[in-house]
Amino acid sequence: MSHPLVLVLGDQLSLDLPSLAELPEGGVVTMCEVAAEGRYVAHHPQKIALFLTAMRHFAESLKQRGIRVHYSALDDPDNTQDLLDEAERVARLYHCDEIRVVRPGEWRLWEAMQARRQASLPWRLIEDNRFFTTPADFADWARGRKQPRLEYFYREQRKRTGLLMEGEHPAGGRWNFDRDNREPLPKDVTFPTLPRHAHDAITRDVLTLVAEHFGDHFGSLEGFNWPVTRRQALVDLRHFIRHSLPDFGRFQDAISDAEPVLYHSRLSAALNLGLLSPREVCEAAEGAWYRGEAPLNSVEGFIRQILGWREYVRGLYWTRMPDYKRGNRLAAERGLPAFFWSGDTELRCLRRAIEMTRDNAHAHHIQRLMVTGNFALLCGVAPEALCDWYLAVYADASEWVELPNTLGMVLHADGGLMGSKPYSASGKYIDRMSDHCGRCRYDPKQVTGARACPFNSLYWRFLERHADTLSSNPRMKLIYGSLARMSDDKRDAMRQQAEAFLAGLDAAPAYGQGHQHRLHRHGYHPPEENAQ
Ligand code: FAD
Ligand code: DLZ
Numbered sequence: 001m002s003h004p005l006v007l008v009l010g011d012q013l014s015l016d017l018p019s020l021a022e023l024p025e026g027g028v029v030t031m032c033e034v035a036a037e038g039r040y041v042a043h044h045p046q047k048i049a050l051f052l053t054a055m056r057h058f059a060e061s062l063k064q065r066g067i068r069v070h071y072s073a074l075d076d077p078d079n080t081q082d083l084l085d086e087a088e089r090v091a092r093l094y095h096c097d098e099i100r101v102v103r104p105g106e107w108r109l110w111e112a113m114q115a116r117r118q119a120s121l122p123w124r125l126i127e128d129n130r131f132f133t134t135p136a137d138f139a140d141w142a143r144g145r146k147q148p149r150l151e152y153f154y155r156e157q158r159k160r161t162g163l164l165m166e167g168e169h170p171a172g173g174r175w176n177f178d179r180d181n182r183e184p185l186p187k188d189v190t191f192p193t194l195p196r197h198a199h200d201a202i203t204r205d206v207l208t209l210v211a212e213h214f215g216d217h218f219g220s221l222e223g224f225n226w227p228v229t230r231r232q233a234l235v236d237l238r239h240f241i242r243h244s245l246p247d248f249g250r251f252q253d254a255i256s257d258a259e260p261v262l263y264h265s266r267l268s269a270a271l272n273l274g275l276l277s278p279r280e281v282c283e284a285a286e287g288a289w290y291r292g293e294a295p296l297n298s299v300e301g302f303i304r305q306i307l308g309w310r311e312y313v314r315g316l317y318w319t320r321m322p323d324y325k326r327g328n329r330l331a332a333e334r335g336l337p338a339f340f341w342s343g344d345t346e347l348r349c350l351r352r353a354i355e356m357t358r359d360n361a362h363a364h365h366i367q368r369l370m371v372t373g374n375f376a377l378l379c380g381v382a383p384e385a386l387c388d389w390y391l392a393v394y395a396d397a398s399e400w401v402e403l404p405n406t407l408g409m410v411l412h413a414d415g416g417l418m419g420s421k422p423y424s425a426s427g428k429y430i431d432r433m434s435d436h437c438g439r440c441r442y443d444p445k446q447v448t449g450a451r452a453c454p455f456n457s458l459y460w461r462f463l464e465r466h467a468d469t470l471s472s473n474p475r476m477k478l479i480y481g482s483l484a485r486m487s488d489d490k491r492d493a494m495r496q497q498a499e500a501f502l503a504g505l506d507a508a509p510a511y512g513q514g515h516q517h518r519l520h521r522h523g524y525h526p527p528e529e530n531a532q
Pocket of ligand 1: 263264265266267268269271272302305306309310311313363364365366368369373390391394396397398401402403405406409410
């Protein structure tokens with residue numbers, strides 16, 4: 001009879017994980033904290049701390065259920081500090097004859113595990129059942145479609161799950177209520193405050209450990225307030241459904257200078273770590289609509305993000321990798337602007353998005369897409385540089401979800417799989433959807449001149465530069481018409497304005513120069529200060 005070791009990864013913290021359900025009598029489970037996973041990109045310290053403390057809490061809950069767990073802590077002297085090597089070391093310790101693991105969240109690990117399937121200590125990969133769809137389901141759906149569009153995938157998902165369905169028909173008679181979901185924020189709005197999660201001894205130890213080992217990474221540990229157990233994640237879910245979901249839809253696209261979360265759920269990290277299941281989150285939102293506690297535009301919009309987008313990006317990732325990662329349709333080659341690692345820029349919207357990222361290891365979708373993402377798209381930042389940044393700085397970042405969003409949705413580098421047109425926008429859009437511009441040194445109404453918002457000239461330069469690829473896109477005909485009607489002089493002036501701005505960006509010191517003192521200013525202070 002086989003004597004397996006079950007490896008539970010940092011984003012597999014679900015008691016109903018299939019490898020745990022199949023655990024034989026006396027079977028051993030291992031969880032491994034390893035430095036390599038904290039460093040393969042320089043993850044935000046809050047992200048590392050979240051993974052490590054959530055892993056430690058999960059290991060405790062397995063032990064309380066009588067499961068034998070070998071937990072490799074980061075500072076164990078024998079720790080090999082590499083995920084696969086460490087699991088193999090533990091397997092030998094317990095005389096196991098195979099290692100079982102549920103499909104990891106990143107291709108690089110999946111590939112390395114596959115390569116060891118025939119080894120003397122073989123790895124056995126088990127399909128992850130914690131999503132609505134498997135990669136095979138997605139491949140079946142996408143087969144024969146020229147363009148696997150989200151909207152059609154999402155409708156199939158609604159029919160398959162019955163979520164927001166009235167018999168054969170979508171609830172409310174429409175699949176999509178997006179047109180009701182584009183309001184900017186009114187002036188006197190107040191937002192729900194996220195629940196505060198007390199730091200217990202486990203979290204306090206981890207925060208100290210992370211400050212010690214990863215304190216040189218971009219990001220502050222100070223405001224760490226992530227749910228680190230299932231119980232805390234459920235508190236956040238209930239809080240969101242009650243206080244934020246009703247307004248989620250209306251203000252889904254809005255951006256605030258002061259408020260990082262608005263009416264978003266901030267549930268992505270808990271979902272991605274496995275503390276919450278996507279089904280329970282969608283059902284909780286659906287229940288609020290049935291009880292009359294949240295309007296359909298909000299509930300449908302929210303469910304679409306999880307049942308639609310989240311599953312769709314995962315399907316794309318697993319069916320298109322590894323080629324997907326090499327996509328660079330717009331031949332973008334610029335390095336990442338240095339201020340992405342410091343927030344040191346006079347563009348108010350970018351400064352605030354990066355400061356919020358530094359402080360919270362989080363920014364909401366529109367900040368990621370229309371502020372930092374849009375800017376990188378317009379400047380022509382190389383996909384690899386931008387993807388590494390997003391993967392590093394957000395607590396919810398795992399490559400299966402980060403890569404299609406960054407390379408595909410933001411940079412249009414997949415040639416239009418994720419979106420039929422690039423999400424490029426000028427300063428006008430940011431002005432309409434946010435309250436940043438009134439506090440900025442630049443004017444969103446000016447295209448050239450010393451006070452002109454750089455987004456404007458960059459936007460027109462981007463359209464000019466990619467006219468061969470984009471001008472025939474039916475969704476971009478109108479904007480290319482406007483460009484064509486501009487005088488040559490105006491176009492020359494805009495082009496020069498954009499080029500001068502980009503030359504300034506390239507001349508700025510590269511990442512690493514002079515950012516250390518800023519990181520220390522935002523470091524984690526000893527546990528007693530944060531203890532609650
Ligand atoms: P809400 O707005 O409350 O949305 C609810 C849930 O829907 C989220 O928790 C998330 O699970 C899901 N969701 C929403 N939009 C998307 C999307 N586009 N793709 C997949 N799931 C979605 N999300 C991640 O979970 N991890 C990432 O690494 C990540 N990287 C991103 C990078 C870029 C450049 C962009 C534009 C988006 C990225 N997203 C990522 C998607 C989205 O921005 C985050 O899921 C969202 O901001 C998380 O905040 P929230 O939980 O408050 O989301
Ligand atoms: C992000 C992360 C970090 C920082 N540390 C660990 C770790 O020590 N052990 C672990 O199992 N996972 C960690 N992770 C998540 C991994 O990088 C990776 O994304 C998932 O394990 C893939 O399923």
